[in-house]
Amino acid sequence: MSAHQEAIGRRSGARRAKDLVFMVALWACLALAMGLLAILLVDAVVDGAGELDLDFITSFTSISADKAGIQAALWGTVWLMGVCAFFIVPVGVATAIYLEEYADQTRWWNRVIELNIQNLAAVPSIVYGILGLAFLVRGPIDLGQVILAGGLTLGLLVLPMVIIAGREALRAVPPSIREGSMALGATQWQTIWRQVLPAAVPGIATGVILALSRAIGETAPLIVVGAATVITFNPSGLDSDFTAMPIQIFEWISRASNDVNNYKPLAAAGILLLIIMLLFMNSIAIWLRNRYEQKW
Amino acid sequence: MAEPVTEQPEVRVDVSRAEPTTERERITPKGPREPIFQLEDVTVSYGDKAAVRKVTFDIARNEITALIGPSGCGKSTLIRCLNRMNDLIPTAHVEGKVLYHGQDLYASEVDAVEVRKRIGMVFQKPNPFPKSIFDNIAFGPRVLGMKGSMDEIVEQALQQAALWDEVKDRLKTNAFGMSGGQQQRLCIARALAVSPDVILMDEPCSALDPISTGKIEELMMGLKQNYSIVIVTHNMQQAARVSDKTAFFTVELDESGKTRTGRVVEFDDTEKIFTNPSDPRTEAYVTGKVG
Numbered sequence: 186m187s188a189h190q191e192a193i194g195r196r197s198g199a200r201r202a203k204d205l206v207f208m209v210a211l212w213a214c215l216a217l218a219m220g221l222l223a224i225l226l227v228d229a230v231v232d233g234a235g236e237l238d239l240d241f242i243t244s245f246t247s248i249s250a251d252k253a254g255i256q257a258a259l260w261g262t263v264w265l266m267g268v269c270a271f272f273i274v275p276v277g278v279a280t281a282i283y284l285e286e287y288a289d290q291t292r293w294w295n296r297v298i299e300l301n302i303q304n305l306a307a308v309p310s311i312v313y314g315i316l317g318l319a320f321l322v323r324g325p326i327d328l329g330q331v332i333l334a335g336g337l338t339l340g341l342l343v344l345p346m347v348i349i350a351g352r353e354a355l356r357a358v359p360p361s362i363r364e365g366s367m368a369l370g371a372t373q374w375q376t377i378w379r380q381v382l383p384a385a386v387p388g389i390a391t392g393v394i395l396a397l398s399r400a401i402g403e404t405a406p407l408i409v410v411g412a413a414t415v416i417t418f419n420p421s422g423l424d425s426d427f428t429a430m431p432i433q434i435f436e437w438i439s440r441a442s443n444d445v446n447n448y449k450p451l452a453a454a455g456i457l458l459l460i461i462m463l464l465f466m467n468s469i470a471i472w473l474r475n476r477y478e479q480k481w
Numbered sequence: 482m483a484e485p486v487t488e489q490p491e492v493r494v495d496v497s498r499a500e501p502t503t504e505r506e507r508i509t510p511k512g513p514r515e516p517i518f519q520l521e522d523v524t525v526s527y528g529d530k531a532a533v534r535k536v537t538f539d540i541a542r543n544e545i546t547a548l549i550g551p552s553g554c555g556k557s558t559l560i561r562c563l564n565r566m567n568d569l570i571p572t573a574h575v576e577g578k579v580l581y582h583g584q585d586l587y588a589s590e591v592d593a594v595e596v597r598k599r600i601g602m603v604f605q606k607p608n609p610f611p612k613s614i615f616d617n618i619a620f621g622p623r624v625l626g627m628k629g630s631m632d633e634i635v636e637q638a639l640q641q642a643a644l645w646d647e648v649k650d651r652l653k654t655n656a657f658g659m660s661g662g663q664q665q666r667l668c669i670a671r672a673l674a675v676s677p678d679v680i681l682m683d684e685p686c687s688a689l690d691p692i693s694t695g696k697i698e699e700l701m702m703g704l705k706q707n708y709s710i711v712i713v714t715h716n717m718q719q720a721a722r723v724s725d726k727t728a729f730f731t732v733e734l735d736e737s738g739k740t741r742t743g744r745v746v747e748f749d750d751t752e753k754i755f756t757n758p759s760d761p762r763t764e765a766y767v768t769g770k771v772g
Contacts, residue, residue, distance in 0.1 A: 289571060361608035365668070368566060369621035369675055370598030379624065384611055479611050480657075 229460070233453025241454055245417040246433060250446040255455050258433035260419040261332070261412070262401060262462075265429055268336025269400050273347045274393055276340075278382075281351030281389075286377055306345035313342040314409030322410050330411030333423040338410050339403055343396035350392020354385040359481050387477035394470040398463050404431040430459050514541035517679060517709045518563060522577035525558050525567065532558040533743035535577070538728060545701060545710045547720035547751065550730030550766070555743025556713045557605075559730075560681050563711060564600035565593040598625060601672030605684040607664035609656035609671075614648050617656045617667055621675040634674055642670035643700055662693025669700065673708075680704065682712040686719065698723050717767055720751065727754040729763045 195201070244254025284302075288295040317338030321328050328334040358381045366376040407429055414436040416428045428436075434455040437448040516539035523536040533555025540546045548556040558567070565586060567573040579586045586596055610617050618635040627634065635652070639645040644666045648659070656667055665685055672680055682701075686694040694716075701710055701723050714720050720727050728748040732741050747754060747763045758764045765771045 291571070359608075361604060361606060362610060364566065364569065364602075364604060365608040365610065365671075366620070366624075367569065367594075368564065368597055368602035368604075369624065369671065370594055371621070371624040372594050375624045379620070380610055 226460075229453045229456045231453075232450050233455070233457045236450045236454035237457050241451075242458070246415060246436075247417075248446070250442075250448050250451060253437075253448070253451055255430065255433055255451075255458065257416045257419055258428045258430045258455070259458070261416070261427040261429045264332050264420045264423075264425075264427065265336045265339060265407075266397055266401060268333060268423065269340045269343070270393065270397060272337055272340035273344050273396060277344055277347030277393070277396075278351050278389060280344075280348045281355055282377060282382070284348070285352045285355040286373070286381070302345050302348050306349060310342055310403055311405045311409065313338055314406030316341065317406060317410040329424070330413075330426065331424045332420050332427045334410050335407055335412060335427060335429070338406050339400040342403065342406060343400045346396040346399065347389075347392055350395065351385070351389050354388025354392065355381060357388060357481075358384045358479075384479055387473050387479070391470045391474050394466050394473070398466045398470075401463065401466070402431055402459065404429075404435060407432055430455055434459070514544060516540060517542045517582065518711075519580040519583075520577070521580070523559070523562065523579055524576040525555065525562050526574045526576070527570065528572045530740055531742045533730070534733075536745050538745065538748040540709065540711060541726065542709050543705055543707075544725040545705050545712060545723050547724035547727045548711065548713045548730060549715075549717060549720045549727060550743070550746075551732060551771075552715075553741055553743070554730035554732045556728075556730050557683050558743070560683055560711055560713050561602075563679070563681055564602055565596050566602060568593050598675060599677055600679045600681060601675065601677035602681045602683065603665070603668050603672055603685045606688050607661055607668050609659070609664050609667055611655070611657060613653045614656050614659070614667060615652040618671050618674045621671060625675055627675070638670040638674035641673050641704070642666045643696065643703075644670055660693070662689050662696060665689060665693070665697060666700065669697070669704075673704075677708065679709045679711065682710065684713050684715060687715060694719070717755075717769075721755045724751045727751040729754060729758075729760075729766060731762055731766070 241254045242259060243256055244252060245257050246255070247253040280302075284295070284299060288298075290296065290299075317334060320326055321334040321337055322330055362380050362384065363376055366380045367373070371379070412432050413426050413428050414432060416426060420427050434452045437452040437455065440446075440448045442448050518540035520536050520538055520540075524534045525532050536559060548560060550556050558573075561567045562573075562575050562579060563581075563586075567575065575587055581596070581600070585591070610620060612620070615635055618638050619631050622631065622634050636645060636649075639648060644663065647663060648667075656664065659667060665688075669680070669685075686697055689697070698719065701712070704710060705725075712720075712724065726748065727750075729746045730743050731746050733744050734741055747758060747760045749759075753759075754763060755767050758767060
């Protein structure tokens with residue numbers, strides 16, 4: 186009797202067992218990842234939810250844990266993100282346009298640039314901090330330990346992300362749109378500015394927001410470029426001393442707590458606020474993508 | 482034996498006489514039609530591979546010229562070098578002469594953008610811009626800085642493309658909401674809006690149903706009063722129905738059998754190509770024996 190004529194029965198025990206083991210292993214990994222995240226979140230909520238109120242947002246940090254709030258750091262972060270966005274949008278988009286629309290990929294220097302950008306996205310953030318310290322805070326540009334230097338440092342850090350996202354968004358615009366435009370006698374720049382870029386804006390905006398939500402949590406480079414740890418005033422301008430939320434959180438955690446002054450709940454509340462801001466930014470990114478993304 | 486040096490008779494129109502196309506008269510000339518394109522030994526290569534080799538024929542004004550032939554015969558490649566769309570492909574390279582009103586389109590002083598203003602193109606797959614119907618038409622006139630009322634320009638272009646009545650109440654809606662046939666007529670209207678001299682159509686109906694195809698063919702017949710049209714088509718019946726002249730292309734393999742290159746087998750009046758072709762290969766193709 187040939188194999189074809191045997192009744193179709195169950196698979197052999199060994200094959201079924203392998204299938205099962207693999208599935209269980211995948212579930213275990215997923216459960217581990219989600220479980221740890223959940224524990225962290227629950228822990229932060231339990232410790233910090235009580236502190237997270239209007240007073241927390243509108244007070245400056247203080248020796249007394251009861252009175253301390255995150256206002257200076259919150260505004261510092263807002264300023265930093267503003268500077269960062271101002272820097273990464275034009276520079277990142279222009280670079281993406283050059284690489285995607287103009288660069289001749291057969292030329293070695295363009296391939297080197299491309300390879301470099303891919304690698305830069307993986308460079309540890311502390312390295313950007315040192316770069317910022319050497320070139321922006323001191324060195325040739327000599328801005329000092331101010332918001333502008335901090336924002337630009339964060340900008341350099343996430344610039345590769347913006348460039349890569351921008352290129353993907355530009356690449357998603359089909360070549361037929363460029364051809365249609367050029368065939369009407371539009372120049373390459375008119376084609377890019379009036380057809381390709383508008384069609385790519387949702388993708389670029391999403392990339393920028395995701396880049397900012399990476400930058401907002403960065404601590405190491407800001408410490409290196411000289412963000413202050415205790416500041417009791419809001420930034421007054423680009424040349425102002427500053428602190429940022431992750432640094433404020435770090436500072437509270439590193440303080441010695443006792444029964445009178447327990448800073449740990451403050452840190453937890455700061456973490457919660459940071460997470461809320463992150464979720465908000467990411468939801469905008471998702472909304473933008475769903476609302477404006479062009480289906481071709 | 483000394484060869485007498487003979488003067489080459491000047492058959493071509495004097496280059497300097499080529500008038501600007503913006504002020505051309507829109508009257509169908511009688512008698513032998515003035516050539517609008519003159520192709521001389523045109524070879525188009527991608528890298529070092531020739532896609533189509535040594536093409537020589539004239540394309541007349543106010544006529545529809547069809548390019549037919551099997552897949553890979555280089556007819557799309559050829560039509561794309563008539564408005565220098567091949568410039569967008571870095572490896573593409575054109576040899577020989579493409580004269581447009583007697584002027585060499587590939588001369589160093591000729592700007593490809595200027596060429597495309599005069600020689601419009603409609604593509605295989607409708608490619609409306611992701612904008613409103615109005616903005617699709619207005620894009621060309623705007624980037625070229627055309628003067629006059631944009632509403633009138635848009636209406637006139639849509640009228641010419643026989644689309645006005647269908648879309649006049651929804652000019653502000655997105656062009657992606659139109660049917661495929663309407664989108665393709667929108668693309669034709671878009672090309673007409675910049676008042677070109679020639680319209681190149683690269684298999685404009687290959688993505689369309691027979692009814693939409695019929696509408697576009699009807700449209701082309703009307704448009705040739707005012708424009709010269711070159712159309713690439715896979716559909717022989719379409720070439721027979723609409724065109725005045727037909728060029729039949731075929732694919733030739735080189736000795737190694739690896740490189741496929743397109744050649745023109747026959748170029749003549751459409752009627753002759755389809756009823757009494759002089760080359761047996763043309764006959765085999767148009768009668769459906771090969772293809």
